[in-house]
Amino acid sequence: MEGLLPPIEILRSVGLKVTKNREQVLHILLETDRPLNHHEIMEKLPKEQSWDRVTIYRALSDLEEKHILNTMLTGERVTYFELKEDLNSKKHHGHIVCDTCGRIECVEKLDNPFPKKLQGFKVQTMDITFHGICKECQD
Numbered sequence: 001m002e003g004l005l006p007p008i009e010i011l012r013s014v015g016l017k018v019t020k021n022r023e024q025v026l027h028i029l030l031e032t033d034r035p036l037n038h039h040e041i042m043e044k045l046p047k048e049q050s051w052d053r054v055t056i057y058r059a060l061s062d063l064e065e066k067h068i069l070n071t072m073l074t075g076e077r078v079t080y081f082e083l084k085e086d087l088n089s090k091k092h093h094g095h096i097v098c099d100t101c102g103r104i105e106c107v108e109k110l111d112n113p114f115p116k117k118l119q120g121f122k123v124q125t126m127d128i129t130f131h132g133i134c135k136e137c138q139d
Contacts, residue, residue, distance in 0.1 A: 014066040021051070021059040026068070026083075035072060035080035035095070035104045072129075074102045082106075094128030100137035 007026035011018045028044045029036065036044070038057060045051045060081055063069045072080045074097060094107040107130065 010068060014068060016062060016066055019059070021055050022062065024051075025056065025059045025063065029069070029081065029083050032082075034106050035070075035082040037078050037080050041081070072097075072104060074104070075099060076102050078102055080104050094130065096130045096132065096134075098134035098137055099131050100133050103134055105134075 005013070007023045007030065008018050010026055011022055016022060024045055025041060028041055032044075038053070038060065041060070042051065042053060042056060045056075060069065064071055064081070068084060069081050070084055072082075072095065074080065096105050096107055097103075107128070
């Protein structure tokens, strides 16, 4: 999380009220190295406090509406969330998706993923996703 804005500053910068739910969701996404679904986010919330799953859905929706989060829908219709590239440390990265279990991982180091045809074109976002079967599901 080094060099990244803290959750409170991110929320204020887009005009969202700072709530414990939004702050905790952002904190979790800042600390993780891959996209997470709602269930995984709920599991990472501090256990000493009770969390309403609908309120967490609402927090995720608010963050998406303010363009803080990217979302990815898997074949099993499960939505995964990650911070937009300008808010995380993973610039120009893609994803690998396991078509068996649905797990999503980030693929780092896509330094020059653009074909020559795009030279001179200012790319603002990209979406590269590889599909296959993860090592755990192959065993």
